[in-house]
Amino acid sequence: MRHPTDGVLRRLIDEPAGVAETDRRHVAGCPQCLAALAATREDAALVGAALSADAEVDVPAAWTRLSTAAAGSTSPARDRIPARRGRLGDLVRRPAAAALAVGVVLAGAGTAAANDWLPIFRTEEVAAVGLRSADLLALPDLAAYGDVELTGDGDLRSVPDAETAATESGLDVPEVDALPAGVTGGPVYQVGGQVTATFTFSAERAARAAAEAGEALPTPPPGLDGSSVRLVAGPGVAQVWTTTTGAPGLIVGRAVAPTAFSSGIPFETVRDYLLSLPGLPDDVAAQLRAFTADGSTLPLPVPSDYVTTSTEDVDGERATVLATRDRMLAAVVWVADGELTVVAGPLDTDEVLTVARGLR
């Protein structure tokens, strides 16, 4: 029989199973082909060695670089949001309600199949607490699955004292009994109003989004198309302390926990369907399943590459503790009696827990 081609011999080295049995048998018994095979193998090894290179990568860091560049190149508004180094500075200028913003993040996540707020969260790392609610809701994939309408004023305004903050927000302003080392003086009080996001599912748009992800859209449950989910977060109040160097040292926020309402079909049906959509990471989906219509539980889907989480007890409540892997920021978040409380800062987890447990 004729000798197999050079290409067949080459494939025999990498993928013998991809070579026809007759060719393999021929080569095994043909001195000429065996010699050619040896030369082919030697060339492949030499070229492979010449082309080898160290390509160990830091995927989370690369993602931060990419998402910052992508956001910056397409959205002038985002140029104001600094990437890594500017996180704390951003908090100084815009110490947006940790609690309120977190609430809106969570609410948005629960309804909108989190694969688009999550990149934003990652981009800013846990300084997502420093984003305005409007930033968080101006996200591409909410629109990918339907219409999103945001009403209310989530922006914070400063108020002179705790009493005014309490009157305007209708919330008890938590008092800190002992400040962490390096944090001194009194806080700045800020108050934010109630924010409502209404998400109206569109089967047509979701099908398009799924097709772009290369998958078919699971059949929506009856009555879902055109039905709305309303998410309400806030009002909220935040206290922000600065360190001796002028950087933000501690943020204590409290807000009415996000609550979801639906028109037509039960919220759980909407949530479960959205969770089944293509593109939602499994771990996030699992955490989102804990999201309930009454805001009594707190799903906290976090990017595990950047943030570690653990669970601690704060005055009898189950609290979620987050820390960035670079130890720049730690936060503890919990929900009690329909109110969400956040303690966060460039501190370690023991320090935020001590503050959290000392709140009155």
Next chain:
Amino acid sequence: MPATGTPGGLRPDLDGVFRREYPRVVAVAARVLGSRDSAEDVAQEVFLAFNRSAVPAGEAAGWLSVAAAHTALNLIRSGRRRAAHERTAAARGLPVVPDVADDVVTLEERGRVRAALGRLPRKQAVALVLRHSGLSYAEVAAALDLSPGSVGTTVRRAESALREELTRHASSH
């Protein structure tokens, strides 16, 4: 401002695709460039292009690898960045490649092989780099619109040409 239609600037599927494919995209570019830093620059450029594109996520793996190979080959064709990186590495006394491979191929030979890679017919060069980056014959075939049977031939030709490049230099010294 590019017309992406996405207010946040990110494709909804970018995150998943990035986490899955980034290491391999860097590996592809690093094989061409011999420098991880340059390779990461190329990977960033390629993912930004993917973000602006309408390439379906299901086809992302092949598209990204081919784009990385082309972008990196364009760079070595100009030759500047590679040479600069290798000089820097050499000046610091750092190997640009693992020690094990140094026993087989010298730094100078690596530079010659990469320069020769830039002179190969483009399809051969890309097929070679993708195969050595771990793509299967079927994946290389799909990515380059070749028949699976011709991938081996294309890769073999590229390897012969690079081998000759090394042999020619070895015998002329």
